[in-house]
Amino acid sequence: GDSVTQMEGPVTLSEEAFLTINCTYTATGYPSLFWYVQYPGEGLQLLLKATKADDKGSNKGFEATYRKETTSFHLEKGSVQVSDSAVYFCALAGGFKTIFGAGTRLFVKA
Amino acid sequence: GAGVSQSPSNKVTEKGKDVELRCDPISGHTALYWYRQRLGQGLEFLIYFQGNSAPDKSGLPSDRFSAERTGESVSTLTIQRTQQEDSAVYLCASSSPRGGGADTQYFGPGTRLTVL
Numbered sequence: 001g002d003s004v005t006q007m008e009g010p011v012t013l014s015e016e017a018f019l020t021i022n023c024t025y026t027a028t029g030y031p032s033l034f035w036y037v038q039y040p041g042e043g044l045q046l047l048l049k050a051t052k053a054d055d056k057g058s059n060k061g062f063e064a065t066y067r068k069e070t071t072s073f074h075l076e077k078g079s080v081q082v083s084d085s086a087v088y089f090c091a092l093a094g095g096f097k098t099i100f101g102a103g104t105r106l107f108v109k110a
Numbered sequence: 111g112a113g114v115s116q117s118p119s120n121k122v123t124e125k126g127k128d129v130e131l132r133c134d135p136i137s138g139h140t141a142l143y144w145y146r147q148r149l150g151q152g153l154e155f156l157i158y159f160q161g162n163s164a165p166d167k168s169g170l171p172s173d174r175f176s177a178e179r180t181g182e183s184v185s186t187l188t189i190q191r192t193q194q195e196d197s198a199v200y201l202c203a204s205s206s207p208r209g210g211g212a213d214t215q216y217f218g219p220g221t222r223l224t225v226l
Contacts, residue, residue: 043220096160097158100153102152
């Protein structure tokens, strides 16, 4: 069945460091891919998405490119801030169902 | 409404009691989802509604769990004879699928359930 695998956390970075959170997927068909973020004490919210191969989703300085050839959707940000500390979930959606990865916790130190 | 709301925000109950959790989706969203998130874990799919029907109940962990949706709006998740392993945050999300496919999900703040 469809699945999502993302790198285990926690990831700890200093402010202004470069961030990569790896995400790979297994799916039949052509799913849409998402990154959701859960800030401390808040609910999940969409960060960015891509609906077809080679699409790049971007928001708040974060980017991810839908790579069909490597079945990946890695999340990147060039310069993280303390306010980016959160749990990040990679997800895929095909049909009606969305499948989430286990989440990666990011800590950013000042 | 402005977003997905859930009630109660916190529920503490004793083992063996029944609990009912409520979700109010965004107005007009036809799809509604329930997930469970145990401490430090990812999201576990429980059930999906399209309108008032539940095409996929495969994620419900046992027959103690049930859910319904009425008026293509409010949904309730009921857990009977609660057990300590039911302790988790229960999240509800809604979306407006286009062309029959999944779309962005909008999440509520969750209900934190603690079973003593």
